[in-house]
Amino acid sequence: MANDGASHTARPPGMADVARVAGVSAQTVSRALAGHPNVQAATLARVLVAVDQLGYRKNNAARVLSSGRSRSIGVVTLQTGFHSRTALTVGVERAADRAGYTVSTATTASLDTSAIEAALVRLSEQHVEGVILAVPLIHVSRRIEQLTSAVPTITVDGSRTAATEVVAVDQQLVAGLATRHLLDLGHETVWHVSGPQEWLDAASRSRGWLATLEEEGRSAPPVLEGDWSPASGYRNGLILGKIPDVTAVFVASDEMAFGVIRALHELGRRVPADISVVGVDDIPLAEYCSPSLTTVAQPFEEMGALAVGHLLRHIADPSAPEQPATVEPALVVRASTGPAPGA
Secondary structure, three states, rough: OOHHHOOOOOOOOHHHHHHHHHHHOOHHHHHOOOOOOOOOOHHHHHHHHHHHHHOOOHHHHHHHHHHOOOOOOEEEOOOOOOOOHHHHHHHHHHHHHHHHEEEEEEEEEEOOOHHHHHHHHHOOOOOOOOOOEEEOOOOOOHHHHOOOOOEEEEOOOOOHHHHOOEEEOOHHHHHHHHHHHHHEEEEEEEEEEEEOOOOOOHHHHHHHHHHHHOOOOOOOOOOOOOOOHHHHHHHHHHOOOOOOOOOEEOOHHHHHHHHHHHHHOOOOOOOOOOOEEEEEEOOOOEEEHHOOOOEEEEEHHHHEEEHHHHHHHHHOOOOOOOHHHEEEOEEEOOOOOOOOOEE
């Protein structure tokens, strides 16, 4: 018995493995896990022993075998403490719960295609009916294409594969709202602290910032790049605070904006009297920053709920035409922005 269990460590155990170890047919395993009344107690006991020995997911298997549906969806997300990922997941879970679905989350430590592939495989093994892919797809491998073709999949960051439907915020519009707000306040130009450019959101915000400056006939300063963390914002703030001509900064996330403002305070540059700062996301702490942070709000929970709605429609009718959805961002003006000095 021990050898039988060990021989299946290379792949997830299946119903046929349970049947072999229990000494019964696969049909008997199916009936036992579904709670069929005609299965004898001794037979059921052998099946359950085999299930435990092999680590077979008996509860999920029972739901799948009895109804053909798991009533569960999967979410692939990055291992991070960023508010955006947490709020998005909350929106997914609440909407799924209202629809009678459970949510299985597979996190990935990196954006490598192999890590994303592994997360998708884990969800596939749990028999999820659909997947929400909440990570930026920098590169799409053949395996990712296959996995997202095998199960209905929604992406929520603007990236996509051949088989996915997209629910996203227009990140160029996010940047346009922030940049134009600062120009309207009389600033000659706007500096930019970007997120890592391998992230599609960060690259799109940088393009939107540049396009807005070009539309207004303004020169574009060099981009300073951060990594989404307050520490990277702080490092870039120490640079910006030492440049006399800087009067306005568009920062690609609220967390980085907190770091920028801290550095400017330490250098004696007043916000917004000397330098105006705009962030992105409108996380709960933004209102309580000193000064309170002007930012572009992204409705993450709404995005999560909308993604669930699209996914359930796709699950119900896989042949239905795609209906990509764009969620509108909104500028939230607070105390960290003001007229350009001397305007």
